Amino acid sequence: MIEKGLKIFLCVMFLCCVLAVGAASGEDDEDYPQEPIIFTKPVKAVVFDHKLHVEENGLDCDSCHDDPFEMAAGTAEENKDFNMKALYEGKYCGQCHDGDSAFASNTRCTLCHIGVKGYNRMTGVKPKGHGHE
Amino acid sequence: MKVNRSDKPNFVTDEERREFLKLGLKITGVLAGGSILSLVPLPEDEANALVELEGYEKTPYKPHYVMVIRQNHCVDCEKCKEACKKTNHVPDYGYRTTILEKMAEDDEGKKFSIFMPVLCNHCLNPPCVRVCPTKATTKDPKTGIVVMHYHKCIGCKTCMAACPYNARYFNEEKRAIDKCNFCWDTRLSKGEKLTACSAACPAHVRVFGDFSDKNSEVWKLVHQPDKAVWVLRPETGAKPCIFYMND
Numbered sequence: 376m377i378e379k380g381l382k383i384f385l386c387v388m389f390l391c392c393v394l395a396v397g398a399a400s401g402e403d404d405e406d407y408p409q410e411p412i413i414f415t416k417p418v419k420a421v422v423f424d425h426k427l428h429v430e431e432n433g434l435d436c437d438s439c440h441d442d443p444f445e446m447a448a449g450t451a452e453e454n455k456d457f458n459m460k461a462l463y464e465g466k467y468c469g470q471c472h473d474g475d476s477a478f479a480s481n482t483r484c485t486l487c488h489i490g491v492k493g494y495n496r497m498t499g500v501k502p503k504g505h506g507h508e
Numbered sequence: 509m510k511v512n513r514s515d516k517p518n519f520v521t522d523e524e525r526r527e528f529l530k531l532g533l534k535i536t537g538v539l540a541g542g543s544i545l546s547l548v549p550l551p552e553d554e555a556n557a558l559v560e561l562e563g564y565e566k567t568p569y570k571p572h573y574v575m576v577i578r579q580n581h582c583v584d585c586e587k588c589k590e591a592c593k594k595t596n597h598v599p600d601y602g603y604r605t606t607i608l609e610k611m612a613e614d615d616e617g618k619k620f621s622i623f624m625p626v627l628c629n630h631c632l633n634p635p636c637v638r639v640c641p642t643k644a645t646t647k648d649p650k651t652g653i654v655v656m657h658y659h660k661c662i663g664c665k666t667c668m669a670a671c672p673y674n675a676r677y678f679n680e681e682k683r684a685i686d687k688c689n690f691c692w693d694t695r696l697s698k699g700e701k702l703t704a705c706s707a708a709c710p711a712h713v714r715v716f717g718d719f720s721d722k723n724s725e726v727w728k729l730v731h732q733p734d735k736a737v738w739v740l741r742p743e744t745g746a747k748p749c750i751f752y753m754n755d
């Protein structure tokens with residue numbers, strides 16, 4: 376019972392903190408997903424981190440929304456042309472990742488492509504099979 | 509694990525390049541990230557040793573099937589592995605090809621993965637063939653493919669132990685050792701030009717072809733004067749025929 380009370384208290388404290396930070400910044404547009412977005416189409420898997428792009432690279436929502444990306448996660452993934460060729464033509468991530476504003480899309484592949492292994496790590500999936508022992 | 513120079517796209521120094529030229533540059537043969545293979549990690553200095561690769565040009569095989577792996581393009585999507593499983597009925601507990609991973613850091617200190625596709629190297633001096641007591645695994649005199657004759661295999665696993673590349677597994681259903689045969693029975697013998705993995709790769713990482721043909725892509729890729737090419741564990745003397753490069 377005491378433990379439960381403590382948990383509720385901690386939750387309330389946490390919420391207060393979050394609200395306080397939100398109020399201090401005063402703007403809704405600082406609200407962005409804290410967890411990285413993982414794309415699985417057309418290949419598994421590509422990671423996009425809002426935090427990195429906003430905090431380290433100083434982008435704001437307008438930089439990418441609603442062009443080239445709509446707000447709703449997964450929208451771009453449904454498009455047939457969501458692939459490397461489109462990026463090279465300056466669409467999607469390629470709008471910045473062109474070698475000028477940010478590293479070019481045809482370089483440093485595995486900075487964004489985390490693969491099946493990276494996907495399994497991030498989602499906690501255990502790989503199948505046990506090798507050749 | 510320390511990352512050796514082969515992980516950097518431009519890891520060939522001018523000095524090394526001169527060394528290659530001295531070697532005659534038959535193949536820009538270098539060194540190898542043998543340390544990635546899990547069984548016996550190589551000491552760091554050995555992993556960085558320069559090795560001359562001789563004998564690849566004058567083999568009796570025609571076509572001489574080899575694969576060149578453009579390693580830095582691999583994104584571990586594993587479409588190759590899926591295609592291989594489907595084509596060659598590979599069970600979940602084994603593999604004919606897989607992707608190894610190691611972590612590295614770029615100049616800005618950002619972490620990234622190096623993905624490394626591995627498969628049977630179809631060695632010119634295959635230790636597996638040498639040790640098999642029943643001749644259940646042989647090197648095809650025409651194509652150089654190292655093949656299994658399942659009905660002759662007694663399951664002693666001597667070849668598994670002898671292979672420096674961990675390329676073999678015991679297939680419970682076949683009651684025999686199984687391994688990559690460049691899709692000989694499932695594709696090449698039926699007229700297909702590519703292995704299943706090569707055809708499935710969206711990033712053109714697995715370049716497959718005939719090394720006896722100087723106009724083939726594989727031959728040309730390996731013979732670029734300014735590009736380093738390496739094989740895994742050259743020091744075993746097995747003369748593996750899967751070449752790696754960052755292209």
Ligand code: SF4
Pocket residue numbers: 581582583584585586587588589607623625708709710711712713714
């Ligand atoms: S299909 Fe190509 S890019 Fe994908 S894991 Fe295999 S070799 Fe790498």
Ligand code: SF4
Pocket residue numbers: 627628629630631634635636637654670671672673674675676687746
């Ligand atoms: S990689 Fe292993 S299985 Fe393949 S030919 Fe060489 S020794 Fe034999």
